[in-house]
Amino acid sequence: MENLQLIIPELFISLMIMFLLIFGVFKKNSSQIVYNLTTLSLIAALALIINLDAQIQSSLFNNSYNIDSLARFMKILLILSGIFVMLSSSKYIQISKISKIEYPILILCSILGMMVMISSNDLIVFYMGLELQSLALYVLASFNRDNLLSTESGLKYFVLSALSSGLLLYGCSLIYGFSETTNFNQIMVNTKDVEYGLTFGIVFILVGLAFKISAVPFHMWAPDVYQGSPTSVTVFFALLPKIAALTVFIRFLYIPFYELGDQWQMIIIFLSIASMVFGAVAAIGQKNLKRLIAYSSISHMGYALAGLSTGTTQGVQSSITYITIYLVMNLAFFSCLFMLKRNDEYYESIEDLSGLSKNHPLLSLSLLVVLFSLAGIPPLAGFFAKFYIFVAVINEKMYFLAIVGLLATVIAAFYYLRIIKIIYFDPEKEKFESKHNLGLKFTLVASTFFILAYFIYPSGIVDIISQININ
């Protein structure tokens, strides 16, 4: 029974999923109520996780499910982002006519899958969580089924993701074949010498994971899916799966295969450099804001991977810090996107931002802060995120990676500046609506304030993250 106490948050969410399904089916026109109940149950789940003992370090179910400080922190991050996504997109799904009871329930399913991924300490458990979140995401991507782009993006994501899941599963089977176990800790014990099959297994699993966080060269789905999905789903895509996949990356590389660092380090470095450079270059020509942010997130994932590639605790901590700040920046950016509404229609092209600063000074100011922060200009939070990564990278004497990464930030600065130019230097267009719901406003203000004020007390987050125990 003690085991069950530790997974109360997961149990609670699964029960809520079932309850909301039944409730939604039996009560007519209950989509709004279900949506709000979902938000509430996420808040309750957050409280349950925080309520767990922070120092706890235990493995459940035959050592296949880990409840430790890493899982705790990542789950808090995950559910917090989930809550903010729900808060900011409630109006959007009503206006885009995708307010159905399935929508919030699918989000809950996906979050449950991610929580399982985060805690997994076994290849099978990890795969189960991965599929649970992916299946929910396929449906979410094509949720606006009357829209051609949305269905296309759902299908594209499904086909490519299924392929990558297949590769991943194949990698799992190879590893099982060469180490006779699926448990992460057991794999570490059983794999003292390097065998080709094992290396292949690692590579296949890394491919699958790289696909999930859209690292180059497995990024092809990201721009289309980001653009095609409803914006409320895009923001979900941009934030939550990255947290889960990064956690699995950390667990996978730093528990079973930590000893084989020289086998996977080059792969991660390659993924990192390719993502940073490609993401920065490809974003230059984009005209759609969602597509642009897709490339920008590819590039950001490159930086997070750079931290992982160091193979040190410090590197992992810098990656976690990076992803935390990345989440806040993207949340702020998407909140701004949700505000570009006129006559019940949402605008998402860069040109629509033209001269925004004259009609909406506050909204433009937040966009300015967010964009400079995404570009990594001090003293905004985005600079510190990159700073920690480079501190970790340079400590390992990986100067090439650091210099390429920094040059990529200069390229990336160009397209962020281009948006700022359109907002601030170009002639104004028609006004957007200035009335927004409270949740959206709160999300934007909170995230912008975080970005702006981060430099005053940068130690806060770093201190929390440095408590996380990796091994």
Next chain:
Amino acid sequence: MNFPILSSLILLPTIGALFIFFVRSSNSQYQSSKYVALFITLANFFLSLYLWIVFDKSIVDFQFVEEREWISGFVNYKVGVDGISILFILLTTFITPICVITVNATIKNRLKDFLIAILILETFMIGVFCSLDLVVFYLFFEAGLIPMFLIIGIWGGERRVYSAFKFFLYTLLGSVLMLVAIISIYWITGTTDVIKLYELGIDSKYQNLLWLAFFSSFAVKTPMWPVHTWLPDAHVEAPTAGSVLLAAILLKMAGYGFIRFSLGLFPDASLYFVPLVYTLSLIAIIYTSLVALMQEDMKKLIAYSSVAHMGFVTLGIFTMTQQGIEGSIFQMISHGLVSAALFLCVGVVYDRLHTRLINRYGGLVSIMPKYAIVFMVFTLGALGLPGTSGFIGEFLVLMGAFKKNILVATIASLGVILGAAYMLWLYKRIIFGKLINEDVKKMVDLKRFEIVTLWLLVLPIIFFGFYPEPLINSIEVSVANMIDMNDLDKINKLALGE
């Protein structure tokens, strides 16, 4: 001294900016915002003046040092001043209120945003000059890009977008390598605290690469030939107040950085790269002076003259002699005043005729006599006539250079002649000559606020020209200490084979 006077200097403009941001101005002229900005910048000026008075010029150590934990166990927020940085802080707090006064005539739209940008920029500029930690320095150094980008981009001229992008990306590209170097220094020595680094020193096997990384950033910002091309664009397109701040203060950040970091932290590498810096400085002095001669646009001419003057500064710093370094610092202060004044003068006539082309003017002496007088002073200051502050700086730099290398000094002296040529020719074409343009006849002489701002700049230029003692006094001990501490003299002698 418990009162955190430097932090107050840094924070005060930001508080003012927040105040302007949150308080709604009752009328459309933003009268109250202007007064708030003026009040804040003046308060900052008097605060820094007070700092200069209580500053003990005979002590070598950094004074008014404040240290707080910032990124725990890694970087501390540390600020302090010595005789060198205090002058730049004074320059900053002196120039900023003048910029605030000029907005009356030059900024037609979104005045409130402009004042906020200037105040935020002042925070970053002061921060650069008093930070005693490499990371804190980098933070302020880079952060200044944001307000300047907006100042050029929003309130600039026709090609403002191009210029703003060029300014931002050039500087950013130069600076990222500095960040790598700063983090490397942390891993090599275990600290980024400048005072500790001065004591520890950096192993000379690392110095060359680190020096180059810092150089890439400072060379772009100075700007040195051949990475100076962003400057004329940025100057031409920026509004008057923007050009003034850019020329008077932002360029000095790099010169200050050369002294504080390149010389202070990497003395061996600095010596090793002396020929490189000499060459680039001489090219800057001669080549850009020639380019300046050919300009049709007044602002561009002054921008190129800035590059040439900054060439003297880099030359002086890397002579690594007492006179050379003092001369460079003096030249930077003097150039800060003179170039600010020249850009203001261009702004004055631009507001009336809306063109910066030199051949559209001519014969202003009979229409605007008051203007002709102040412009004369600044022209002479720019070409370094004895009796103006420009002379002292150039003279000391050349003296330092003669000590080291007669050929270099001779070529640099040619630059002085060229400088006189383009400045006097500019003056002749604008102020004298025939009144041909009908529109020029309608121009009115200086208004009251223009007289105030311009004469405020005339006074120190002439005062320090005749009596440089206060400035020299302030920097003497610090410069001597810098030379002693790093054994620059000894290194020099070894290099010369003495």
